[in-house]
Amino acid sequence: SQELEQSPQSLIVQEGKNLTINCTSSKTLYGLYWYKQKYGEGLIFLMMLQKGGEEKSHEKITAKLDEKKQQSSLHITASQPSHAGIYLCGADFSGSARQLTFGSGTQLTVLP
Amino acid sequence: GAGVSQSPRYKVAKRGQDVALRCDPISGHVSLFWYQQALGQGPEFLTYFQNEAQLDKSGLPSDRFFAERPEGSVSTLKIQRTQQEDSAVYLCASSLETGRSQFIYNEQFFGPGTRLTVL
Numbered sequence: 001s002q003e004l005e006q007s008p009q010s011l012i013v014q015e016g017k018n019l020t021i022n023c024t025s026s027k028t029l030y031g032l033y034w035y036k037q038k039y040g041e042g043l044i045f046l047m048m049l050q051k052g053g054e055e056k057s058h059e060k061i062t063a064k065l066d067e068k069k070q071q072s073s074l075h076i077t078a079s080q081p082s083h084a085g086i087y088l089c090g091a092d093f094s095g096s097a098r099q100l101t102f103g104s105g106t107q108l109t110v111l112p
Numbered sequence: 113g114a115g116v117s118q119s120p121r122y123k124v125a126k127r128g129q130d131v132a133l134r135c136d137p138i139s140g141h142v143s144l145f146w147y148q149q150a151l152g153q154g155p156e157f158l159t160y161f162q163n164e165a166q167l168d169k170s171g172l173p174s175d176r177f178f179a180e181r182p183e184g185s186v187s188t189l190k191i192q193r194t195q196q197e198d199s200a201v202y203l204c205a206s207s208l209e210t211g212r213s214q215f216i217y218n219e220q221f222f223g224p225g226t227r228l229t230v231l
Contacts, residue, residue: 004154006154033219033220035222040224040225040227041224041225042116042203042205042222042223042224042225043155043203043205043222044222045219045220045221045222048219088154088155090154090155098143098145098160098167098168099145099157099160099168099170099171100155100157100220101157102147102154102155102156103154104152104153104154105152105153105154
């Protein structure tokens with residue numbers, strides 16, 4: 001979706017390295033969802049952010065939403081091969097979280 | 113089952129054939145969503161059900177696409193007279209709506225998808 005831009009499109013990192021994936025919205029959003037997808041599988045929910053400036057962490061993954069609620073980042077610390085997959089951000093522009101608009105995804109490869 | 117299931121997992125159709133894709137949501141989930149995911153892209157919203165009512169079908173690309181959820185549980189996405197551009201992964205998601213403050217927290221649980229290839 002052009003309303004939601006993800007960068008980079010793909011990322012190759014050595015195991016143990018840190019990395020950041022960005023998601024930028026063209027307008028203010030009510031909620032921002034991060035999902036992970038492996039080839040041939042459905043989306044796995046990672047985190048949801050609602051408030052400006054909010055930050056959430058789970059294991060080695062941290063997601064942040066900026067104060068203006070137009071930009072989010074997903075940071076992985078000390079990456080592992082198990083982190084490999086496609087990371088998708090999804091935005092709720094309506095406030096009901098019924099129709100999510102997704103970015104085109106970031107393909108992450110972690111080299112052992 | 114514990115999660116959202118979809119069947120078939122893979123479907124190959126000849127152009128012009130009709131197909132039906134099934135989604136079994138998590139038991140008790142009120143909301144059900146269908147998304148279409150083209151190769152290399154993020155999912156795109158097709159339609160949304162709350163129980164048996166189809167409240168939003170704004171994402172359906174043409175009148176060849178039809179979705180139903182007659183008893184508020186299992187849903188079927190039907191595509192008539194399939195075209196090559198219909199080739200994609202069709203994802204189903206369900207959620208249990210809860211309210212928190214002025215927001216509706218609505219985590220969507222996704223199924224594995226049906227990969228449709230139209231020859």
